[in-house]
Structure formats: C-alpha cells, structure tokens
Amino acid sequence: MSMTNANFPMDPEGTKRGELANRILTVGDPARAIILSRSLDGVDLENTPPKTIPSNLFSCSSHRGFLTITGRFKGVPVSIVAIGMGVSMMDFFVRESRAIVDGPMVIIRLGSCGSLSDAKVGDIHVPSGSYLVQRNVDYFADDSDKSVVKPYHLSKIFQADPKITQTLIKNMSAKLGKEHVWSGINATADSFYSSQGRQDNNFVDDNQDLFTELIKHEPNTMTLEMETFVLYHLAKTSTGASLVGSQALVNGSIKKTSSIKAGACMMVFAQRKTNAFISKEDVVRVEPLAGEAVFESLIEVHLGDDQDLHPTKGS
Ligand code: R1P
C-alpha cells in the first residue's frame, strides 16, 4: 500500500493561511500568550483588562486547543501560539503551521522547566540542544530481561539554530541580567512524572537513577520540560517544500535544507536540586521581560529574501 500525502485532518476552525506570521513565539499556557500579547504594537494597555486579548490583534482559538494571536512587534509581523503541553502538541503545531505559512519560518519557544543546574527559580535557560527522554514501555512487561533492557530511552541531541541561541542569550541578559541566564542542554520528557524523575509510589517507574543516567548521557544536561526536542527535531527535518519559487527547488526537486529555524528558552519554575518552586510574583515579573527578549530575538533573526512578502491579518 502506498501513502501519497500528509492527509492533514486540520481543524476547520483553526488558523488559516495569511493569519499566522513567519515569525512565531510559542508557549504552552494560553494565559501566558495573552500576557505576552500586551507587548505587541498598538495595544491600548490602559483600556485592555488583564486576561483579555487586545482588540487590535487577530486571534483564533481552535478545537485543537491552540490559541493564536497575530500582530506586529516594532512593525514586524509576529504570532504568538499557545499549544498546551507535550510532544504531540508540538508535533501538531509545527506541522500544521508549516502547512499554512509560505516561505521560511522562525519559531522560538518560551516555556517553563525544571532545572538540574544551579540556576535559581525565575532564572532563564537557553538550551543550544535537546534530547528526548522516553519511558521504555517494554521494560515494564512481565517477560522483559531487566538486566539488559533500560527503563528510559535517551535519544541523540538535536541542535537549536546557533544564531537564535546567541541572540536569545544576548537579549535575555539585557532584560534580566547576565547572572540570571544559563545555557546548556535540555532534556524533553514524555511525562511530567516518571521520565522527569519524580517519585510516585502509585506506579512502578524505576526512575530513581534517572538523573544520574541523564548526566552520564550528556554532562551538560540542565533542564527538563516537555516540548523543545520536537521543535528542534522538526526544524532540522523540515524541507524546502513550502518555500517560494527558486528557494524551494534544486534541479527540479524539493530542497532538503531546513525551512524552519528554531530556538527555545525556558523559565525555571522548579529547582530540582533544592525542590524550590517559583512564586506567583516571580512569574508575573519574569514572563513579560522574557517575552520581550523573545520578540526582540524573533525580529533580529534573518529569515530569507522574501521574509515580509506574506501579508498577515491583524497587523
Ligand atoms: C508542565 O507543567 C508544562 O510546563 C512546561 C512543560 O514543558 C510542560 O508543557 O512548559 P509550558 O510552561 O510551556 O507549558
């Protein structure tokens, strides 16, 4: 049997071509998306109550659970997309966005994380690469040989776009102070619990040694969260199919080079070495500053020759 196309079951209520900018800031939490939208051009801060999407911006809530807000930052079209949590949501978001945006894209994730470094809660990590931590379900089968099979599978590292990482570190340092910005490698886990080393005696997880395994796998492992790996991985494996004209083709075939540049940064919500958890006040202080540093970075990154040829509603 041969399969011919992606056969996208996209949400008919979702964001359409022309409504999503080539430069996207993605977050998990829709409330974070709304807070960050207050930094976009032309927002009447005095007359826009908190938790309300500014009326001058385009917005769309889809059945997928995505919230898209599109406007401009310093005159450049940008979108904010809240996608919820986990690797599948990042996969939906990157593929379905790629399908409706023409030309090169840049996507930066601003999330929260648990930190294995000496970072304090409220500090920011900008990981230059990420690997995937997956629960190896076969290990938990009755007939698995536990002396050979490991309970968690750790993937190879996929890199962020190095220019985006550099730009994010520079802009985050300017907003929050250099001493609050960390780099390193991220681990994206397929669970908030077992594959992030959280102990839960309601289940057999065999994850007591997970942190040791992570450091053995990659000594520079600093953060644990649930989406970034998929973003870096899909950016690397994206093709030129959505590029325009000569940008898309080499000798009549679709270019294999990436059409998506990706980066990520994350606020430390949980300090896993000390068990400290961020306060509400710190979230309120850090979120908008980090958001502005991401917008600054999004518009600094060079997309390609046709970067602003795609008109975007709400801008
Ligand atoms: C878990 O609480 C969630 O927080 C982190 C994780 O990646 C996971 O999605 O990111 P967000 O703050 O972006 O949701």
Ligand code: URA
């Ligand atoms: N998000 C995660 O995935 N893990 C944490 O510990 C904190 C935020």
